[in-house]
Amino acid sequence: MTEYSQRSRRPGGPPLGPLAIVTFALTIAGVVTLLAGTGSAPAPFAPAADVAAxxxxxxxxxxxxxxLQLGAAVPLGILAASVYARQLRLGVRVPGPVIGLYGGIAASLLLLVSTLVTWSIASGTDPADPGGTAALGRLAFGLGGVGYAVGMGLLIAGIAVPAYILRLMPRWLALLGLVIAAAGEVSFLSLVLDPLQILLPVVRFGGGAWLIVAAFLLPPDRPRRDPRLVTTEDLS
Structure with a gap:
């Protein structure tokens, strides 16, 4: 094997596991900080005066x-791009990797914009305009809650479906990923059906934990067959 072919088979890009851990850790840190500092958050469609207060x-x-949530958005985008490159390296030639890349980048960007909107509201709330504050708060919820969950669902589906078909990870784990992905896609209905908002933390935290496990189990390369092991089917 030439030096070039040896280099071409080395896994490229940052390691997936640490990226997934950093993303999840910053997500948890942001939520813990919010709950510790505020006690609770108003419902997305609470009265405008309550939201502004x-x-x-x-x-x-x-x-x-x-x-902290903005910090989580950056490694998530890098993770999505790195997983896409890993899947191509594994020979996955189906729409799954592109769908996952689209979902991961979308989730990263929507979370980033949501956090900037939230930071902006908290940096200068106008007591005389509670309606404007509530509207921006709902925009932040739509971007970083529902939009993020839908994008995360696509990212997880883009990993889980090829992994299930090609047995790149245990099938039970791929099936669990499909369940979380389905929850992410259904979560858009929470914009009109309040009870479905329970799906948002399921996707955010369950999906983050799933990505950590999947990132460590996704193989860096598919094993190359020994050319000396030629079967009758190969010769036909």
Whole structure:
């Protein structure tokens, strides 16, 4: 084997596992900071005055939590691109990797914009305009809650489906990923059906944990067959 072919088979890009861990850790840190600093958050469609009062009363922990969530958005995008490159290296030539890349980049960008909107609200809430504050808060929820969950679902589906078909990871894990992905896609209905908002933390936290396990189990390369092992089928 030539030096060039040896280099071409080395896994490229950053390691997937640490990227998934950093993304999940920053996500958890942001949520813990928000809950510790505010006690609770108003419902997305709570009265405008209640939403504005919440932002005004807890500006600092909200800004810190938004900063941590923004930090989580960056490694998520890098993870999506790295997984896509890994899948191509594994010889996955189906739409799954592109769908996963699209979902991961979308989730990363939507979360990034959502956190900036949240940070902006907490940095300068106008007590005289609770309606404007509530509208921006709902925009942040739509981007970083529902939009993020839909994108995350596509990312997980783009990994789980090829992994299930090609047996790149245990099938039970791929099936679990498909369940989480389905929850992410159904979560868009939470914009009109409040009870379905329960799916959002399931996708955010369950999906983040699933990505960690999948990132470590996804093989860096498919084993190359020994050319000396030629079967009758190969010669036909």
């Amino acid at each position: 919440w932002y005004a009363a807890h500006a600092l922990p909200i800004r810190i939590a938004a900063t």
